Structure formats: structure tokens, C-alpha cells
Amino acid sequence: MLLPRFWDSSISRAGFLSTRLEVATANRERLHYTHTRTRPEQALLVAVEADEHDGMWSAEDSLTELTALAQTAGALVVGSLVQRLPHPDPLTYLGKGRAQELADLEKQLHCDLVIFDDELTPTQQHTLEKMLHARVIDRTALILDIFARRALSREGRLQVELAQLEYRLPRLAGNNLALSRQGGGSRGVGAAGGAIGIRGPGETKLEVDRRRIRRRVAELREEIEQIRMQRAVQRRQRITRSMPHVAVVGYTNAGKSTLFNALTAAGVLAENKLFATLDPITRHLVLPGNQEILLSDTVGFIQKLPTHLIAAFRATLEEVLNADILLEVVDASHVNAIEQSVTVNMLLDELGAGEKPRVTVLNKVDLLDDPTDLDLTLYPNAVPVSAREGQGLEALGDMIATVLATHMGTVEVVIPFDRGDLVELFHRRGYVEHMEYQTQGTLLIGRLPRSIAAFYRPFVTTFQRELAY
Ligand SMILES: Nc1nc2c(ncn2[C@@H]2O[C@H](COP(=O)(O)OP(=O)(O)OP(=O)(O)O)[C@@H](O)[C@H]2O)c(=O)[nH]1
Ligand SMILES: [Mg+2]
Secondary structure, eight states: OOSOSOOOGGGOTTSSSHHHHHHHHHOHHHHHHHHHHSOOOEEEEEEEEOTTOSSSOOHHHHHHHHHHHHHHTTOEEEEEEEEEOSSOBTTTBSOHHHHHHHHHHHHHTTOSEEEESSOOOHHHHHHHHHHOSSEEEEHHHHHHHHHHHHOOSHHHHHHHHHHHHHHHGGGOSOHHHHHHTOOOGGGSHHHHTTOTTOSOTTOOHHHHHHHHHHHHHHHHHHHHHHHHHHHHHHHHHHHHTOOOEEEEEEBTTSSHHHHHHHHHOOOOOOOSSTTOOOSOEEEEEEOTTSOEEEEEEOOOBOTTOOHHHHHHTHHHHHHHHTOSEEEEEEETTSTTHHHHHHHHHHHHHHHTOTTSOEEEEEEOGGGOSOGGGOOGGGSTTEEEOBTTTTBTHHHHHHHHHHHHHHTEEEEEEEEOTTOHHHHHHHHHHSEEEEEEEOSSSEEEEEEEEGGGGGGGGGGBOHHHHHHHO
8 A cells, every 4th residue: 555654634634635545545445435436526726926937937837737746646627726926925825815716716616625836834724724615735735645656665655754744744733722732841741651642631632643743754764764774785786796877867757767668678657647656766778889887767856846855755866866877858749848857957956966967868759740840959968769669769879878988087907816806897887998918917998987986096007197197
């Protein structure tokens, strides 16, 4: 079951479709029953557009994307509302008058859900929940919900659960009441030992919920850290017996997994749904010229990506940080192809991977009326491809090999005879230009990916050391 392990009806309000899934955990048959009997949840979408929006995304494009997200989560979008405002209102997001209109519209349309295109502050969320009859969720809760249903690996599930709890904690209702009853001094902790559910009688359910969540958050952080350490060990092992690492990155639904499958025949789930991939996967690939590489498929990016999720997926995105080069997949047929690529690059910068050597895959060219219209100069090392039709893959392989080669350093080393492993690694991952057996060992002159150059540092020849000065 893809649900977070910690789940409590009192905190399910911020979730989306959560109640039904919760039923499912208890009883699979009932899930079937509920799914076949209930109509899709009817959603009304709401966005604020600044007069001069500094971001490149217009409210309209952003709402189109929000519609796709809502549909991915199983909702039926019945309407949308855009309000022009310099900034979202701190209390009602839309401004009071307009929020009242929204309440009327939502009643008229019999909506189950109102989805806001920005992350609502806890105050906005509480105010809107009081004004509206339908459930109030925001873009973040929606994305978290999709993630919760898609995370397959243990690590992915823990990360999503952590992000969900961190998102919910400040949004639990009734803040003031709870705070006023806290800190019961002599009566409190001592008597009950501080464990969940058995503390003093004055405690509200809300306080219990909060404490349970905080404790679970701490547990999750610890578990995720452990997995992260295991991954670091695995990565170190991979470096000693492996090859240059290329990470496939890009906007959600750009075709990363389809490309990954086309290149490696891996059979990764590729779907016309946002966030089909949440867990990274790595496969071996031989490029033209017999250069071997490791290729990793990764989670997609999206604009207004919740900060909780960037932080939570950091462990996964270490794949990206450790890559020798990045393969950015752009859906060249999308009206927002440029905005999407700019968003991806901003997020890569935020993650500290913005400076990595890049190959751009302009994907889905089969959908273009005239592929020659593509402006390849807009993107670094761009190659037009149709991952679905298998077009352009050879040219892409050549481009990856070329970019890799240019990001290799020239070295001259004498490897002692008892380090045959390093000679073998040089052949496999680098380009050997000259090899000669000498009295102290094997002389190798050639180019190596910078990621493994450190292994050869002790064996650099006097000649090259002199060159360095
Ligand atoms: N026409 C066409 N469709 C493509 C091409 N590549 C991928 N698609 C379609 O685009 C949709 C998304 O593909 P995925 O490979 O799942 O995209 P992704 O980037 O991995 O998406 P996430 O994992 O959700 O971030 C699927 O319906 C694919 O069939 C292509 O070259 N041409
Ligand atoms: Mg994918």
C-alpha cells in the first residue's frame, strides 16, 4: 500500500482523496466498492495573477498545469477562477470580496474541492476553510498527494511521508486553543510520563496529534539519514568499478523514462501522467565508440515545486549531484517548452547542479509540424529526438560521448604492476592514447573522466607534475 504509515483521520483534511485511500488500507474490497460507486471528485481551480508577473508562467498556463495535476490525482475539473492582484491577500488569498464570490460559485457548482494554485499559508487555509463548504487544498497538497500514491521504494515513501507531515504540522486546526492549554506544569508531563495518549487529562487531541507528528518526523529523518548513508557507500563502490555517470533530468512528463527505456530497454513505467517516476533507477549503457556509461532516470521537476519536497528528495537528487553530465529532456512539442526548461535550470541551480556539463534532448519531435523550426542554439548541446519513435538516438549517443570526452582531463601515469585494476579501469572509462610497459609499471597516457581522476593522482609521472607548475 502506498500510503504513509502514520495516518490519522484528524490530519487527513489537508490530503486529497486521502479518506478514500484510508478506507482502502482497512479493507481492500471496500476500496473497490468505493471506487466503482463514487463519482470523481469535482474540483474548482483558483489562481492569482499579478498585473506584471515577474515569473515567466502566466496564470493561465499555470492553471492548465494545475488541471493536469488534478486529473492525475483523479479529480474532475469543473471550473476555474483567476483573480488579478499584485500579491495574494495574506488572509483570503483572493481578497475578501472575491473570496465570497468564490464561496457562492463553489456552492453553485457543487464542488467537493477547491484547489489553489499557490501554497496557502496556514492562516489563508484556515480562513478559506471557514468560508467555503468544499475542502480547501493547495498545489503543494495536490503534488504531495500524487507523490504519496506514486512512491514505490521504501526511501521514496519515507520521503513523501516526511514532506506530508511537515506540510501538515503548522496547518492543524485550532492553534490558539491548543496553545492556551499547553504547559500544564505540575499536572502535566510528570504524572503521565510524556508518552502518546497517556498524558494529563487537560490535553487536547490536537496536542496529541502534534506531538505524534513531531515524533514521527524525527523518526523519519533518522531513517532517511540511514538510507542516505547506505546510498553513499553504494555510490563509492560504484565509482571504483564503474563508468561515467549521466543523469536524465527534466520537467515532469517531458519523456525522461521513455528515453531511458529507449536507450537501455529497462521497462521503466512511462505514462502520460505527471510524476510517473519517483524513484531513481540506474542502468548500464554502451555508447557509440564503446564508451560505457551509467544512466539514471530521475524524478521530474515542476514549477512552484514545494520546498518541502526539494528538501525531502535531496537524497534522491544526489544522483544528479554525483553525475558527470546531465541529460536534460525537454518536451519540444509543449507550448511552455522554454518556461519548463528555465524552471528546470533554476531548480538545478538551487540544488547546486547548475554548472554540470549538459546535453539537451529536444524530445517529441514527431509531434512537431516542422521539426526544422526548432532553434537548437537556445539549448546547450541540443539533439532533436523522438524517444517514442526511436529517432535521433544515435546522434544523441554521439553527443553524449563528445561532451563526456571534452570533460575529461589528460593524464600521464605509471601504474605499478600490482594495480592491474587501475589499468583496466582506465581502458574502460577513459581514452588510452599511448600504453607502454616500463620497469616501474605500465605507462598510460590518455584522458579520464574527472570523477575518477583522483584514483590516479598518486601515479602521475614526473613529467606531468612538472607541467603542473
Ligand atoms: N509523441 C511522443 N510522445 C512521447 C515521446 N516521449 C515520451 N512521450 C510520451 O510522453 C508521456 C510522458 O512520458 P514519460 O517518459 O513518462 O515522461 P517522464 O519525463 O518520465 O515523466 P515523469 O516521470 O512523470 O516526470 C508518455 O505518454 C509518453 O508516451 C515522444 O518522443 N513522442
Ligand atoms: Mg518518468
